[in-house]
Amino acid sequence: MELVIWVFHVVAAVSVIGLVLLQHGKGADMGAAFGSGASGSVFGSSGSANFLSRATAVLAAVFFATSLGLTYLSSHKSKPVGVMESHQPLTQPAATVNAKPVDATGQINTGNAGSKAREIPN
Numbered sequence: 001m002e003l004v005i006w007v008f009h010v011v012a013a014v015s016v017i018g019l020v021l022l023q024h025g026k027g028a029d030m031g032a033a034f035g036s037g038a039s040g041s042v043f044g045s046s047g048s049a050n051f052l053s054r055a056t057a058v059l060a061a062v063f064f065a066t067s068l069g070l071t072y073l074s075s076h077k078s079k080p081v082g083v084m085e086s087h088q089p090l091t092q093p094a095a096t097v098n099a100k101p102v103d104a105t106g107q108i109n110t111g112n113a114g115s116k117a118r119e120i121p122n
Helices: 002-024 028-033 046-077
Strands: none
Touching: 002 046
């Protein structure tokens, strides 16, 4: 549904831009009086401005409606839940109490290179 609204939104935006660029300014009517050819168009000298302005207004309303629709859809989206957020551990991890480093022989590693490490008392 959101993709369809996006397509209408982009088409309406591009169409509004095109129609605004096609329209003549207020000073363009003076050029028609001196033979620029605007009066010989398909819609006539005043009909083209009326058609283009109405089409622009309709497409602007479509653009406004799709903007509101996209805003509504984006505000009511559920937040994505990742794998780690939805995972509940089965058991609690064991707490470490005063862990001391032990080497491969099972002796406490004191970090002194010259002295021999003591064994862990039982």
